[in-house]
Amino acid sequence: MKFYKKIFFSVLALSLILHSCDLEESNIDPSRPLNVELSLILPTAIGQSAFNQMALPARQPGIIVQHFAGIDAQQLGYSENYLFEENTFNNYWNGGAYGGVLKDARDLIQQGTEEGQPYYVGIGKVLMAEEFGRLTSSFGDIPFSDALKGTESIKPVFDKQEDVYDGVLRILDEAIIELSKPAVAGGPAGDDLLFGGNASKWIKLAHGLKARYLMHLTKRRSVYAQVLTEVSASFVSQAEEPVFQWQSAITAANPLAKFGLERSNTLKIDSRFGEALTNRVDPRRSRYFDLQGSQYDFHNSNNTKLIWAQNNSAIPFLSFAELKLYEAEARLMTSDEPGAQTALSAAVDASMAQIGVGASEAAEVTAYKATYANLALAATQQDKLRVIIGEAYYTLYAHQEQTVWTNYRRTGYPALTPPATGTSGLNPSGVVPRRWVYPGGEKTTNSVNVNAAIANQGGELLDKNTWAFDN
Numbered sequence: 001m002k003f004y005k006k007i008f009f010s011v012l013a014l015s016l017i018l019h020s021c022d023l024e025e026s027n028i029d030p031s032r033p034l035n036v037e038l039s040l041i042l043p044t045a046i047g048q049s050a051f052n053q054m055a056l057p058a059r060q061p062g063i064i065v066q067h068f069a070g071i072d073a074q075q076l077g078y079s080e081n082y083l084f085e086e087n088t089f090n091n092y093w094n095g096g097a098y099g100g101v102l103k104d105a106r107d108l109i110q111q112g113t114e115e116g117q118p119y120y121v122g123i124g125k126v127l128m129a130e131e132f133g134r135l136t137s138s139f140g141d142i143p144f145s146d147a148l149k150g151t152e153s154i155k156p157v158f159d160k161q162e163d164v165y166d167g168v169l170r171i172l173d174e175a176i177i178e179l180s181k182p183a184v185a186g187g188p189a190g191d192d193l194l195f196g197g198n199a200s201k202w203i204k205l206a207h208g209l210k211a212r213y214l215m216h217l218t219k220r221r222s223v224y225a226q227v228l229t230e231v232s233a234s235f236v237s238q239a240e241e242p243v244f245q246w247q248s249a250i251t252a253a254n255p256l257a258k259f260g261l262e263r264s265n266t267l268k269i270d271s272r273f274g275e276a277l278t279n280r281v282d283p284r285r286s287r288y289f290d291l292q293g294s295q296y297d298f299h300n301s302n303n304t305k306l307i308w309a310q311n312n313s314a315i316p317f318l319s320f321a322e323l324k325l326y327e328a329e330a331r332l333m334t335s336d337e338p339g340a341q342t343a344l345s346a347a348v349d350a351s352m353a354q355i356g357v358g359a360s361e362a363a364e365v366t367a368y369k370a371t372y373a374n375l376a377l378a379a380t381q382q383d384k385l386r387v388i389i390g391e392a393y394y395t396l397y398a399h400q401e402q403t404v405w406t407n408y409r410r411t412g413y414p415a416l417t418p419p420a421t422g423t424s425g426l427n428p429s430g431v432v433p434r435r436w437v438y439p440g441g442e443k444t445t446n447s448v449n450v451n452a453a454i455a456n457q458g459g460e461l462l463d464k465n466t467w468a469f470d471n
Contacts, residue, residue, distance in 0.1 A: 038111055038120045039191040045104035045127050046193045050244040052096045054315060054399070055255035057134065059267070060084060061405035064433050066416055067397050068298065069270040073263070079270075082422045082433055082462060086440035093135075093439040098147065101131040106148045119187045119199050122178030126206050129171040130317075133213045136164040137406055138436050140466035141453040143446075155446045158453035161467040162220075168213050172206045179203045194242040194317065205242050208234035208318045211326050212403070216468050219410050224330040231327045235320050238350050242317040246310075253311035256398060260299025260309055269296035277394070280372060283364045287355040288397060298398070307355040308398035315399050321350035322400060325392045332375070332384055341375045344388055348373045351395040389413035409434055409469040429463040437461065 052058075062068040063078050070079035077083035108124030135142050143156035144164045159167070179199040188197040195201040211230035214223040235241060246254035250261070259267065269289045274296030277285040287307045290300040299309040307313065324347035332340035348369050357365060371377075373391055378384040389411050396404050408416065416432050423430030426437065437460050443450050454460045457467070465471075 038108060038115065038117060041104050041107050042120065042123065042188055042191045043193050045101055045108060046244065048096060048100040048104065049127055049130060050315060051255055052092065052101065052134065057092050058401040059259065062401040065401065065404045065408055066270045067273050067401065068267055070267055072266045075267045080419050080421050081424060082427045084433060084436060084462060085426060086437050086443060089436055090439040090441045094441055097131055097135055101127055102148055117184055117187055118178040118181040119197065122175045122199065123188060123192065123202055125171050125175035125178065126202060126209065129168045129175065130209055132164060133168045134402060136161050137216055137402065139438060140435055140457050155449060157449050160456065165213060165217060165468065169210055172210050175206045176203050193244060201240060204234045204240060205318060208323055211323065212318065215326055216406055216410065219469060219471065224333045227326055227330040231323050234323055238320040238353060241320055243314045244317060245314050246312050248312045250311065254313040254315065257299060257309045257311045257313065261301060269298050271296060281364065281368065282394060283352060283357045283361045283368060284355055319354065321347045321354060321395050322403065324350060325388060325395065328388045329385065332381065332388065337375060344373050344375065344391060345369060347395060348391060385411065386413045427462040431463045433462040434465045434469060435462065
């Protein structure tokens with residue numbers, strides 16, 4: 001395991017440097033990968049996926065949902081004016097997603113198939129589905145069925161968001177089939193930085209991701225019964241979570257901590273979030289922020305209690321707490337309030353345990369749950385839903401910001417007030433952003449298909465709902 005980790009972080013450091021540059025500005029052709037062993041492709045793919053979870057694609061939603069607030073430089077413009085323009089996501093789109101995780105996942109699938117290695121194929125499909133899910137939830141219509149074909153399709157068409165979500169769920173089903181096959185000699189082991197080659201755990205992750213992306217469709221489809229089926233087939237305890245372990249060295253550090261170190265005094269905890277945690281007497285507050293005067297800091301290299309912002313933070317790809325929150329909502333919306341309450345309580349307990357809230361704070365946890373995770377105190381089903389989504393808002397801080405943003409767009413909870421200065425040409429209505437605009441690089445190199453996707457959706461500005469989150 002140590003051998004693979006050393007290899008991985010050397011490869012990842014180079015990979016992230018390359019992926020941080022726009023592909024059109026480099027001489028690397030992602031459609032012509034070198035003949036690399038599967039055991040070297042896999043850890044890089046996992047690491048890039050973890051990077052995407054904690055880097056820019058997470059910080060921006062974190063600003064949108066008012067967990068973070070910019071106080072200088074670009075972050076200030078994002079926070080006060082919603083200046084998420086077309087160049088904001090070039091690097092993620094080109095290097096982190098299509099030229100990063102998705103390319104590596106494609107190679108795992110193709111090469112694993114050729115070599116008769118079903119577990120590499122299955123893991124590749126899980127990683128591919130997760131990244132496509134992240135992309136479509138952020139941008140709407142995206143290249144999907146025509147993507148990753150190299151020189152066969154250098155200007156891929158965009159699939160409708162509805163079709164992409166269906167494709168994500170299908171790929172996860174295909175992954176489960178591959179991972180259910182008998183083990184083959186030479187399969188993933190220490191190069192699998194999440195589960196050490198344990199196929200049954202990858203199957204549980206695939207089911208959990210199906211629950212996550214089914215939840216994205218609650219405004220469009222009746223999916224709650226399916227969600228409950230998928231949750232029941234996923235993790236049964238926090239111990240089963242897929243956890244990615246970042247390292248202390250800055251070249252292999254958690255991106256959130258690295259950002260706090262390298263761009264200090266540009267991004268802090270939104271004071272509204274910090275004050276709410278304080279007023280609720282949330283037992284997690286000292287693990288979320290470091291109070292310096294009137295400023296709530298998410299990062300302080302001298303404060304090792306800040307669980308999500310350490311260089312070597314352990315970050316769950318999908319937490320048990322997140323799953324229990326999905327279960328709570330699904331049970332509530334299928335008229336099982338007792339089951340919803342049980343799942344909600346379990347979600348809070350899992351969240352507290354995850355960040356180190358211990359026995360000495362048990363009374364505080366009990367009081368918190370009685371006040372803020374008690375469905376009996378809410379009158380209507382919508383009020384009870386607000387309680388569950390509100391708990392998700394506090395539970396998923398920092399390590400799953402994309403889900404918090406998605407929860408807001410599909411339920412309207414928690415209530416967020418956009419800044420008065422948030423109205424612009426990019427956001428004519430001045431609302432809390434509903435999507436990202438397409439990257440400028442894609443508009444330059446694939447303009448015909450980008451324009452067709454924009455026309456199909458009736459626009460691409462920040463105030464335009466994508467299909468999944470529109471009524």
